[in-house]
Amino acid sequence: MPDGFTSREERAAFIAGLPKAELHLHIEGSLEPELMFELAQRNRVAIPFGSVEEVRAAYAFSNLQDFLDIYYQGMGVLHREQDFYDLTAAYCARAHADAVRHVEIFFDPQGHTARGIAFETVITGITRALDDAAASYGMTSKLILCFLRHLSEADAEATLDAALPWLDRIDGVGLDSSEVGHPPAKFERVFARARTLGFKIVAHAGEEGPPEYVHQALDLLKVDRIDHGNRSLEDPALVARLAADGMTLTVCPLSNLKLCVVGDLADHPLKTMLDAGLKATVNSDDPSYFGGYVNANYQAVADALDLSKAELVTLARNSFTGSFLDDAAKARHLAAIDAHS
Numbered sequence: 001m002p003d004g005f006t007s008r009e010e011r012a013a014f015i016a017g018l019p020k021a022e023l024h025l026h027i028e029g030s031l032e033p034e035l036m037f038e039l040a041q042r043n044r045v046a047i048p049f050g051s052v053e054e055v056r057a058a059y060a061f062s063n064l065q066d067f068l069d070i071y072y073q074g075m076g077v078l079h080r081e082q083d084f085y086d087l088t089a090a091y092c093a094r095a096h097a098d099a100v101r102h103v104e105i106f107f108d109p110q111g112h113t114a115r116g117i118a119f120e121t122v123i124t125g126i127t128r129a130l131d132d133a134a135a136s137y138g139m140t141s142k143l144i145l146c147f148l149r150h151l152s153e154a155d156a157e158a159t160l161d162a163a164l165p166w167l168d169r170i171d172g173v174g175l176d177s178s179e180v181g182h183p184p185a186k187f188e189r190v191f192a193r194a195r196t197l198g199f200k201i202v203a204h205a206g207e208e209g210p211p212e213y214v215h216q217a218l219d220l221l222k223v224d225r226i227d228h229g230n231r232s233l234e235d236p237a238l239v240a241r242l243a244a245d246g247m248t249l250t251v252c253p254l255s256n257l258k259l260c261v262v263g264d265l266a267d268h269p270l271k272t273m274l275d276a277g278l279k280a281t282v283n284s285d286d287p288s289y290f291g292g293y294v295n296a297n298y299q300a301v302a303d304a305l306d307l308s309k310a311e312l313v314t315l316a317r318n319s320f321t322g323s324f325l326d327d328a329a330k331a332r333h334l335a336a337i338d339a340h341s
């Protein structure tokens with residue numbers, strides 16, 4: 001065993017109780033097959049699956065686009081404010097069970113407004129559940145609106161317009177969906193407007209796309225965090241820049257495995273990132289599709305890379321220092337990690 005533990009079980013128990021933040025979670029990607037069936041019935045939506053087992057069997061992906069096709073189909077069962085509430089409440093309960101104290105949740109409004117669902121329906125359901133999670137669990141949250149990069153910048157601009165009445169509830173904007181062929185440069189103007197509105201800025205970059213897309217996210221979108229960032233490791237000058245800037249990377253090990261970004265978790269770059277001085281964090285991305293919530297991600301990557309107690313503590317500390325919480329809240333969470341260690 002690595003430093004700090006005498007057995008795998010001891011490490012698993014340490015991970016289970018380690019206070020952590022989750023910074024890369026698509027709320028639509030937490031839709032479990034059981035809830036998908038329930039909502040399909042509630043809303044009389046046809047889905048091309050006969051059972052929960054059939055849904056799970058369909059979750060075999062060769063790349064990001066394979067997954068996205070089924071992810072957009074899955075979210076089609078979400079119609080009413082209560083559906084978005086139930087989805088978000090279920091995620092918060094799971095995260096609470098994993099000792100998650102703070103969440104920064106992505107949502108994809110264009111995946112709903114394109115189906116005729118009002119922006120208001122989506123955001124009121126999500127925020128009502130986040131408010132209840134704060135009351136029930138003391139869990140804090142930030143909400144990040146993501147633009148779908150396979151759509152046009154004009155569509156993103158219209159989505160930003162729709163968000164204007166909700167500025168007090170939305171903390172950041174991000175960029176997700178099909179990466180290759182849709183570089184950050186395509187969205188330079190809408191992100192500039194989002195920055196002037198005071199939003200934090202994040203973007204998926206270097207998941208499947210080249211290091212150049214990470215450079216663009218930094219230089220053109222002026223991101224506060226990079227989501228994934230794996231392919232940054234192909235560019236030593238970029239690694240040096242990310243390390244010098246203390247840029248947080250929201251890394252998603254089980255997602256990378258399921259989407260074939262890595263062939264085997266033993267080859268996952270997380271440890272290399274930490275060794276290079278990069279501020280990596282561990283996150284679940286789309287947990288119902290990729291086979292595990294945040295603790296399962298910590299657990300799988302800790303086993304595959306034989307992570308030490310010090311490395312796990314660094315990952316949890318990074319999740320808070322890389323969050324959009326204020327300094328006093330960050331300090332409280334860091335003290336709780338110290339108390340656990």
Ligand SMILES: Nc1ncnc2[nH]cnc12
Pocket residue numbers: 026029064071176177178204207255285286
């Ligand atoms: N891993 C991912 N990459 C890009 N877009 C996404 N949307 C949901 N999950 C995503």
Ligand SMILES: [Zn+2]
Pocket residue numbers: 024026176204227285
């Ligand atoms: Zn993601």
